[in-house]
Amino acid sequence: MGNYKGKNVDEAIENGLSELNLKKSEVKINIIDHGNAGIFGFFEKEAEVEITPLSPLELKVKKLIPYLIGVAVIFIILISVIIGVYSDKSTTVSPPSSTQTSSIVEKSIEKTSESSSTSQSSTSISSSSTSNSSSSTEASSTSPSQSAVITTENNEDFKALLQTEDSSTITDFIKKYKDKIIEFDGNIADLAKVKSKYDILIHSGDYYPDRVSGPNFKIPQITIISNPIFNSFNGDNIKTGQNVHIKAKIGNYNSTQDLVYLSPIEVSPR
Numbered sequence: 540m541g542n543y544k545g546k547n548v549d550e551a552i553e554n555g556l557s558e559l560n561l562k563k564s565e566v567k568i569n570i571i572d573h574g575n576a577g578i579f580g581f582f583e584k585e586a587e588v589e590i591t592p593l594s595p596l597e598l599k600v601k602k603l604i605p606y607l608i609g610v611a612v613i614f615i616i617l618i619s620v621i622i623g624v625y626s627d628k629s630t631t632v633s634p635p636s637s638t639q640t641s642s643i644v645e646k647s648i649e650k651t652s653e654s655s656s657t658s659q660s661s662t663s664i665s666s667s668s669t670s671n672s673s674s675s676t677e678a679s680s681t682s683p684s685q686s687a688v689i690t691t692e693n694n695e696d697f698k699a700l701l702q703t704e705d706s707s708t709i710t711d712f713i714k715k716y717k718d719k720i721i722e723f724d725g726n727i728a729d730l731a732k733v734k735s736k737y738d739i740l741i742h743s744g745d746y747y748p749d750r751v752s753g754p755n756f757k758i759p760q761i762t763i764i765s766n767p768i769f770n771s772f773n774g775d776n777i778k779t780g781q782n783v784h785i786k787a788k789i790g791n792y793n794s795t796q797d798l799v800y801l802s803p804i805e806v807s808p809r
């Protein structure tokens with residue numbers, strides 16, 4: 540949670556989202572001051588907003604709301620259909636006359652004889668189609684599924700990224716894989732406290748004080764104490780120089796500061 544300012548409310552919100560590397564749908568926004576444009580440059584006052592990131596539980600609930608509404612609509616439609624069926628059955632239907640009954644019986648006998656002649660051919664066709672569909676099902680079930688999480692084992696681009704500091708290579712990777720989930724071994728290169736939160740700088744591989752490998756990954760403005768992302772630490776202190784395993788979503792790349800922003804999903808010691 541933090542306060543952010545701008546010339547107007549929209550600019551203040553944009554500044555906060557850019558610094559937190561989050562989307563508007565992933566935060567709560569409280570407008571503290573709408574600001575004042577002033578008169579001829581006098582009495583000008585900046586707008587101020589308070590932005591609080593949503594917890595993982597709140598994000599899940601927010602995503603589930605549209606599905607719950609859809610389920611409710613389907614349930615209402617099913618109820619209305621059932622009521623309509625029962626109302627149709629309750630209407631009185633007059634029985635057919637004897638003449639109509641005999642003609643219906645004759646027609647049904649003719650149809651039965653025709654269907655019996657065609658049933659044998661349809662049976663053979665259906666059996667062959669069933670065998671073909673089963674073989675195709677087996678082929679599809681045995682085909683390897685692509686992993687949703689990018690690692691150095693399943694993605695050559697990511698493997699190359701963790702071994703380079705070239706700005707153009709990093710830019711190309713972010714354009715191609717932004718908002719994808721990555722998982723890799725890294726280390727906490729720096730831990731900077733900002734009020735009650737921390738900016739965490741992460742490098743790939745094991746920690747060496749005089750050696751850096753790969754891009755500068757940054758987790759901005761995050762709480763560490765009682766954060767489920769760091770549950771694997773079991774209450775141990777998180778400190779600079781620690782080797783960790785990171786699972787996170789790729790954010791923006793700030794080429795000026797040479798920082799790749801991450802939205803962490805899980806960080807564990809190793």
